[in-house]
Amino acid sequence: MSLTSSWQTWALLSAVFAALTAIFAKVGVENVNSDLATFIRTIVVIVTLGFLLAVTGQFQAPGTISGRTYLFLFLSGLGTGASWLCYFRALKLGEAAKVAPIDKLSVVLVAIFGVLFLGEKLTAVPGIRHTHTYFALEETKSGGWLPIKAPRKESPARRMRRET
Numbered sequence: 001m002s003l004t005s006s007w008q009t010w011a012l013l014s015a016v017f018a019a020l021t022a023i024f025a026k027v028g029v030e031n032v033n034s035d036l037a038t039f040i041r042t043i044v045v046i047v048t049l050g051f052l053l054a055v056t057g058q059f060q061a062p063g064t065i066s067g068r069t070y071l072f073l074f075l076s077g078l079g080t081g082a083s084w085l086c087y088f089r090a091l092k093l094g095e096a097a098k099v100a101p102i103d104k105l106s107v108v109l110v111a112i113f114g115v116l117f118l119g120e121k122l123t124a125v126p127g128i129r130h131t132h133t134y135f136a137l138e139e140t141k142s143g144g145w146l147p148i149k150a151p152r153k154e155s156p157a158r159r160m161r162r163e164t
Helices: 007-028 032-058 067-093 094-102 105-118 156-163
Strands: 135-139 145-149
Touching: 007 032, 007 067, 007 094, 032 067, 067 094, 094 105
Parallel strands: none
Antiparallel strands: 135 145
């Protein structure tokens, strides 16, 4: 399997670009209304994707797309727009290092919504070792957020070995 056909590669690239988006957007909203900044960003996305589709020949005749597909893409577009408006407003008001981790709560919500609405099952990601270690975010005195590792529960067998 090539890197370009691996969902893990695309997911990692998505994370990198999302991180860059937060930094670029924070600077971009400094001297402009956050809703206007979102509109400008949307135009850039539309032009870029239109160019990509034209160059790669991936346009599809509108009549070949089902009504159900249009409905859910429309709903997805509304969700995207609402998310972007909220995100840019948060960046206008707060620091990127504080806004982005809260925004990424969407990762947890996607997992929950996937189970509830799509019937998906949660499993460990292949290639990532499952450790039963949980992380949380702790607010620092300066107002930033740091990851903290929850203490690991000791198994009864390990406790017995340690005590003997």
